[in-house]
Amino acid sequence: MIGVIGDKELFSGDEIKKCYTLEELAGSALRCRRCGLRKGCRGVVFGKGNPQAGLMFIGEGPGAEEDKQGLPFVGAAGQLLDKIIAAAGYSPSDVYIANIVKCRPPGNRAPGREEADACRPWLIRQIELINPAVIVLLGSVALQHMVDPNGRITKMRGQWIEKEGIEWMSTYHPAALLRDETKKRPVWEDIKKVRDRYNEIVKSI
Numbered sequence: 001m002i003g004v005i006g007d008k009e010l011f012s013g014d015e016i017k018k019c020y021t022l023e024e025l026a027g028s029a030l031r032c033r034r035c036g037l038r039k040g041c042r043g044v045v046f047g048k049g050n051p052q053a054g055l056m057f058i059g060e061g062p063g064a065e066e067d068k069q070g071l072p073f074v075g076a077a078g079q080l081l082d083k084i085i086a087a088a089g090y091s092p093s094d095v096y097i098a099n100i101v102k103c104r105p106p107g108n109r110a111p112g113r114e115e116a117d118a119c120r121p122w123l124i125r126q127i128e129l130i131n132p133a134v135i136v137l138l139g140s141v142a143l144q145h146m147v148d149p150n151g152r153i154t155k156m157r158g159q160w161i162e163k164e165g166i167e168w169m170s171t172y173h174p175a176a177l178l179r180d181e182t183k184k185r186p187v188w189e190d191i192k193k194v195r196d197r198y199n200e201i202v203k204s205i
Contacts, residue, residue, distance in 0.1 A: 139173030
């Protein structure tokens with residue numbers, strides 16, 4: 001049930017759990033006002049890709065171009081992610097891509113803890129509905145919010161973590177590669193591990 005206090009809509013876990021499709025969940029997210037991000041952006045950037053994908057990527061939050069188009073990872077970092085996914089042998093229709101928060105933080109800054117926590121119920125339900133076998137966390141914000149609040153991407157990237165029946169791996173965010181090309185090789189090594197493990201899982205099904 002949704003309760004309204006002032007201009008804020010507070011969504012209960014039951015309300016979100018009653019969303020049985022990504023379309024219903026996206027509609028619920030459009031009405032959310034749990035944090036202040038919605039006031040400063042054009043709209044909600046929910047996700048894109050195959051709703052039954054076995055491989056999911058999670059970044060930190062939409063940037064200016066993503067906010068404009070309403071889709072995650074469509075700017076320069078997104079184009080690089082597309083190339084990485086293609087190099088691993090997958091097409092955009094093979095994966096699903098989302099973010100920790102679904103509204104653009106001002107100035108493209110990283111989302112804060114309270115903002116990420118406010119958006120978390122939608123992301124968790126998103127994961128439940130997609131039910132991926134493997135999730136790749138892109139950057140420290142995704143790592144810290146989904147796996148370890150104190151996790152350091154430099155130490156934890158490339159390592160497998162099993163959680164609730166899903167295998168998770170973190171690697172550098174594509175935006176970091178645009179700033180520092182020396183990170184491209186480590187990311188490719190991580191993605192090869194993801195490819196090999198995911199292909200193993202698919203074959204075993």
